[in-house]
Amino acid sequence: MSKQNQKELKKSKKASASKKSSSEKLVEGSQDIIIVDHLSKSFKLPTERSWGLKQAIFNRLKGIKGYTKQEVLKDISFTVKKGEFLGIVGRNGSGKSTLLKILAQIYTPDSGSITVHGSLVPFIELGVGFNPELTGRENVYMNGAMLGFSNEEMDQMFDDIVEFAELAPFMDQKLKNYSSGMQVRLAFSIAIRARGDILILDEILAVGDAAFQEKCNQYFASLDKSQTVILVTHSMENVREFCDRAILIDQGKIIEEGDPEVVADAYLKLFS
Numbered sequence: 001m002s003k004q005n006q007k008e009l010k011k012s013k014k015a016s017a018s019k020k021s022s023s024e025k026l027v028e029g030s031q032d033i034i035i036v037d038h039l040s041k042s043f044k045l046p047t048e049r050s051w052g053l054k055q056a057i058f059n060r061l062k063g064i065k066g067y068t069k070q071e072v073l074k075d076i077s078f079t080v081k082k083g084e085f086l087g088i089v090g091r092n093g094s095g096k097s098t099l100l101k102i103l104a105q106i107y108t109p110d111s112g113s114i115t116v117h118g119s120l121v122p123f124i125e126l127g128v129g130f131n132p133e134l135t136g137r138e139n140v141y142m143n144g145a146m147l148g149f150s151n152e153e154m155d156q157m158f159d160d161i162v163e164f165a166e167l168a169p170f171m172d173q174k175l176k177n178y179s180s181g182m183q184v185r186l187a188f189s190i191a192i193r194a195r196g197d198i199l200i201l202d203e204i205l206a207v208g209d210a211a212f213q214e215k216c217n218q219y220f221a222s223l224d225k226s227q228t229v230i231l232v233t234h235s236m237e238n239v240r241e242f243c244d245r246a247i248l249i250d251q252g253k254i255i256e257e258g259d260p261e262v263v264a265d266a267y268l269k270l271f272s
């Protein structure tokens with residue numbers, strides 16, 4: 001591995017160590033593995049009137065705000081039990097990915113808190129943790145390091161990861177030459193082989209082809225209760241088949257929660 005790559009590995013290991021220490025707040029004997037308590041998040045969106053330094057100074061003097069505030073999550077509370085498969089559903093733009101990013105400590109909430117009892121493996125956005133200039137092999141090691149695994153641990157997992165992704169012939173090619181579906185396969189294989197306590201999955205799986213989606217579905221069906229999964233999806237088939245419980249978010253609020261059948265019906269009603 002080149003010096004530059006070793007440097008990158010070191011950096012990502014550091015990042016992962018600090019991430020772990022802040023997310024792992026262990027409470028003995030608790031069955032709730034995630035507790036989300038009165039969480040709210042908004043984004044400031046710059047308006048045309050904020051363009052340029054002159055305008056910004058003028059706005060400030062006049063007391064004009066150069067942005068509008070968009071409330072994306074409003075007072076969200078829920079818990080996830082150890083071993084539970086939780087589905088999160090909602091229309092485009094309802095706040096699901098933002099919620100996952102707060103869970104994964106990519107975003108900080110405006111108010112409220114999140115407590116996570118265990119290690120969390122996020123699989124949220126394609127490209128996060130991947131370097132297009134490195135080979136598939138190097139990216140596996142780098143991604144593993146970001147999740148807190150040593151080189152030796154990754155050596156043990158490597159063949160298994162490549163086999164699940166079905167990408168053996170491509171491991172020494174640069175990632176920038178992979179299709180987006182191939183990248184998803186590699187990232188998903190790393191995420192599931194990493195066996196964190198909690199696996200967080202965004203809709204991104206939909207990028208994989210039919211055979212890979214089927215493989216993912218088989219993986220979901222094979223899960224025992226040692227793995228907690230949070231899945232954001234628009235597939236009510238997946239919600240009904242795999243989820244123990246589901247949450248429907250609309251305009252940043254939970255509007256239905258509980259039985260996957262009931263939540264899936266409520267989701268479909270939004271469009272009728």
Ligand SMILES: Nc1ncnc2c1ncn2[C@@H]1O[C@H](COP(=O)(O)OP(=O)(O)OP(=O)(O)O)[C@@H](O)[C@H]1O
Pocket residue numbers: 043044045072090091092093094095096097098099
């Ligand atoms: N970094 C950001 N800056 C500003 N606005 C953002 C940011 N991230 C998300 N938003 C806004 O927050 C709202 C919710 O977005 P989010 O991605 O959480 O929705 P979603 O439910 O995951 O949607 P989809 O089903 O389309 O993936 C959207 O209006 C989006 O434009």
